[in-house]
Amino acid sequence: MSIAVISATSGVEKGVKxxxxxxxxxxxxxxxxxxxxGPTVYLIGSFTNGLGNYINNFFDLTFNTHVYESxxxxxxxxxxxxxxxxxxxxxxxxxxxxxxxxxxxxxREFIGAVLIIPTLFNFIWMSxxxxxxxxxxxxxxHGALSNLVSDPGGLMFKFLEYLPxxxxxxxxxxxxxxxFFVTSADSGxxxxxxxxxxxxxxxxxxxxxxxxxxxxxxxxxLLNAGxxxxxxxxxxxxxxxxxLVMLMFTVSLxxxxxxxxxxxxKGISVSTIPWSGEFWKSRLKQMVSYHTKExxxxxxxxxxxxxxxxxxxxxSSNGIVSEVQEDSEAQTIEFVIKHEEINRFMYGVKMxxxxxxxxxxxxxxxxxxxxxxxxxxxxxFGDSREGYDIQYFTQNELISDVLKHYERFxxxxxxxxxxxxxxxxxxxxGSQN
Numbered sequence: 033m034s035i036a037v038i039s040a041t042s043g044v045e046k047g048v049k050x051x052x053x054x055x056x057x058x059x060x061x062x063x064x065x066x067x068x069x070g071p072t073v074y075l076i077g078s079f080t081n082g083l084g085n086y087i088n089n090f091f092d093l094t095f096n097t098h099v100y101e102s103x104x105x106x107x108x109x110x111x112x113x114x115x116x117x118x119x120x121x122x123x124x125x126x127x128x129x130x131x132x133x134x135x136x137x138x139x140r141e142f143i144g145a146v147l148i149i150p151t152l153f154n155f156i157w158m159s160x161x162x163x164x165x166x167x168x169x170x171x172x173x174h175g176a177l178s179n180l181v182s183d184p185g186g187l188m189f190k191f192l193e194y195l196p197x198x199x200x201x202x203x204x205x206x207x208x209x210x211x212f213f214v215t216s217a218d219s220g221x222x223x224x225x226x227x228x229x230x231x232x233x234x235x236x237x238x239x240x241x242x243x244x245x246x247x248x249x250x251x252x253x254l255l256n257a258g259x260x261x262x263x264x265x266x267x268x269x270x271x272x273x274x275x276l277v278m279l280m281f282t283v284s285l286x287x288x289x290x291x292x293x294x295x296x297x298k299g300i301s302v303s304t305i306p307w308s309g310e311f312w313k314s315r316l317k318q319m320v321s322y323h324t325k326e327x328x329x330x331x332x333x334x335x336x337x338x339x340x341x342x343x344x345x346x347x348s349s350n351g352i353v354s355e356v357q358e359d360s361e362a363q364t365i366e367f368v369i370k371h372e373e374i375n376r377f378m379y380g381v382k383m384x385x386x387x388x389x390x391x392x393x394x395x396x397x398x399x400x401x402x403x404x405x406x407x408x409x410x411x412x413f414g415d416s417r418e419g420y421d422i423q424y425f426t427q428n429e430l431i432s433d434v435l436k437h438y439e440r441f442x443x444x445x446x447x448x449x450x451x452x453x454x455x456x457x458x459x460x461x462g463s464q465n
Contacts, residue, residue, distance in 0.1 A: 375414065
């Protein structure tokens with residue numbers, strides 16, 4: 033617990049990340065060691081057979097409660113039900129911690145990294161260690177391992193005795209178990225501290241030390257009160273009510289995803305599109321010629337900046353404070369309206385480059401290109417929506433484009449269902465596309 037407190041106080045990017053990387057590396061080393069020096073062909077075959085058996089019997093294994101099988105019912109309670117409750121009781125800590133370190137990831141990436149890859153690794157881990165122990169028990173130990181089935185700790189180290197470098201492996205396994213405990217505890221400390229500080233960006237270290245101390249004291253009290261059985265009972269007690277909360281989470285997640293989809297798919301009124309036939313000749317000329325990097329930089333620092341400054345003055349005359357923020361090194365310029373309670377409105381323009389195909393360069397009946405890169409001014413927004421090229425816009429059309437996004441922003445803010453997306457906590461979440 034002391035190591036866990038030190039890890040938690042050092043932060044996610046330091047202690048927690050370092051210990052997790054060490055643990056994963058050590059586990060993979062042991063896995064490969066046993067796979068290569070153990071019954072390799074048997075393990076590969078057992079993995080394929082076990083995975084196929086699990087898939088074929090998935091629904092039976094999922095819904096079978098052994099209610100008609102009195103001999104296997106105790107095992108069902110002591111293993112299936114216990115682990116079900118164990119993981120549910122851990123879900124508040126694990127869920128919040130994973131959500132925190134996964135900020136910025138897509139749902140697809142989250143499912144892959146949190147569900148699919150760990151599940152696949154678990155299949156491999158169980159196949160290699162479990163089937164190695166079975167093979168050694170039958171062919172080498174002659175039943176010595178199965179005699180220790182009621183003592184999982186002793187069984188693990190007895191199994192390692194039948195492998196090369198058994199002593200080194202034993203110390204390595206002990207270190208892995210310690211680090212697994214530490215990484216579980218420090219994530220719990222971080223989550224409790226985050227909840228108690230209302231997800232503040234920083235909090236005093238003594239606060240994390242307090243949560244670590246409290247966690248250690250409660251664990252010792254439960255162990256002294258009844259050992260492992262007391263811990264298991266406490267787990268079951270906390271898991272049952274939280275199972276109902278998880279069902280409500282599922283409903284809430286579904287609602288949030290529907291609102292999220294509606295939020296990002298919200299279109300712009302056709303009547304606000306600035307293009308008309310008035311400037312078609314000049315626009316055609318722009319389409320068939322390409323600007324240099326310096327020309328786009330000049331466009332941003334003149335036409336775009338002038339349009340934003342004109343907008344700033346008009347907003348000011350209507351009682352709304354806005355800012356024009358220019359970064360000449362990053363070649364960006366932003367029109368920003370900040371708020372106290374809701375997310376800021378931001379319309380930015382950045383120089384963007386795009387590599388063109390060889391076909392376009394070699395084709396005679398296409399606009400002439402002298403380099404593989406074309407440069408253009410591209411918009412970006414505070415809510416990370418995809419931007420677009422605005423090089424053909426006149427100054428008034430650019431102002432009109434900013435206003436149509438501001439009108440969209442106001443309509444979103446006005447909808448009560450979008451409150452989760454417009455909190456002022458998201459003011460620094462915008463990215464430049």
